[in-house]
Amino acid sequence: MANALARAGRSIWRGAKRTATASAVAAATAGTWGLLEAQAYTLRRRTVLLDGAQAGNPTSAGRTLRILHLSDSHLLGWQHRRAAWIEELAATEPDLVVLTGDLIASPAALTPLFSSLSPFAGTTGTFVFGSNDYYLPQPKNPLSYLAANTTPQASENEKRAEQPWQELQSGLEAFGWHDLTNQRAHLDIGNWSLDAVGVDDPHLDRDEYPLPLGDSPQGSPQCGTPYTPAPQQVVGTTPDGATYLRIGLTHAPYKRILDAMTADGCALVFAGHTHGGQICLPGAGALVTNCDLEREYASGLFQWPPTGKGVMHGDGTVPTGTERRPTAWVNVSAGLGTSPFAPMRIACRPEAVLLDLAVI
Incomplete structure (x- = not known):
């Protein structure tokens, strides 16, 4: 009896050792893969088709506006390969x-960020900041990223060292780019006329939705004389024949911001922050x-409010929305980087997005 128990004990022990070994190997393999995938930079190519006749100008068919969306590079001074990849996107x-x-x-x-963006200096640009542009990242348990609520408390931010965000701001403005931190701007790009609206990082509760351009005090930076489309219309034509639309920028795609920008008439909204989930499960997606977005909207191009038509995660083309209610196309970038303290991605490649607006 004693021998039988001893044999059973040894068998259980050997099984536990095999399981532990297999788990360690799997964890090491996943970790190695995650480190490699975090360097597998990918350019997504997406197209949104706009109906020229619906916008009031059938002769505008054939116009295109190419938008490069960059987010969450989380650049460190020594990450020259990431900086070089961004620079190559000028092509x-x-x-x-x-x-x-x-x-x-x-x-x-x-310095490497400004160098990587310098080839775009002659291109119209807009920007908003995220929490890591204001505060240095802090060491933390990488698994804490999987927590349901990671919004930092005000007391936590008071303890964090600041980033040189004023230098970042002035450097981007030196390219001629528009700071949309709780602000609006009007952009004329060829035969396109854009209103742009942005908010400061909602993840830090810094968002203050700006007044419409026409409601701004005369002489303020928010002033402009934009074309205002008819109610329910998010794409239109200006009196001089330019294709008009409104775009929105936010770092974190909280529902309150997507709701506000859709109600404001934005045809397109750009966001980041989510890293696409960063650690995803094949077949299940982001964790x-x-x-406060649902997991299916962790990255990709989709309509807001949700229309039940799903999310485009890769490349592709989508038509103009035909819903009677106002809707916006929302592009949530999975981003190019990670926190320095959680430098892995699994089933979620780092990305930039090239989005073409095409009038048909």
Whole structure:
């Protein structure tokens, strides 16, 4: 009896050792893959078709506006490969560059970031900031990213060292780009006329939705004389024949911001923050969004409010929305980087998005 128990004990022990070994190997393999995938930079190519006749100008068919959306680069001073990849995107020749925050992870990243963006200096650009542009990242348990609520408390931010965000701001403005931090701007790009609206990072509760351009005090930076489309219309034609639409920028795609921008008449909204979930399960997708969006909207192009038509995660083309209610196309970028303290991605490649607006 004693021998039988001993044999059973040894068998259980050997089984436990095999299980532990297999688990360790699997964890090491996943970790190695995650580190490699975090360097597998990918350019997504998406097209939104706009109906020229519906916008009031059938002769505008054939117009295109190319927008390059960059987000969450979390650049460190030594990440020259990531910076070089961003610089190479100038070959796509965008008409508009959109930055949705968390651009740097250390003060030393300013020089390589500006160098990587310098080829775009002659291109119209807009930007908003994320929390990591204001505060240095802090060491934390990588698994804490999977928590349901990671919104930092005000007391936590008071303890964090600041990033040189004023230098980041002035450097981007030196390119001629528009700071949309709780602000609006009017952009004329060829035969396109755009209103742009942005908010400061909702994840830090810094968002203050700006007044419409026409309601701004005369002489303020928010002043302009934009074309205002008819009610329910998010794309139109200006009196001089330019294709008009409104776009929105936010770092974190909280529902309150997407609702506000849709109600404001935005045809397109750009966001980041989520990292696409960063650690995803094949077939199941993102585990978290790090905001109040459902997991299926962790990255990709989709309509808001949701129309039941799903999310485009890769490349592709979508038609003009035909819903009677106002809707916006929302592009949530999975971002290019990660926190320096959780430098892995699984089933979620780092990305930039090239989005073409095409009038048909």
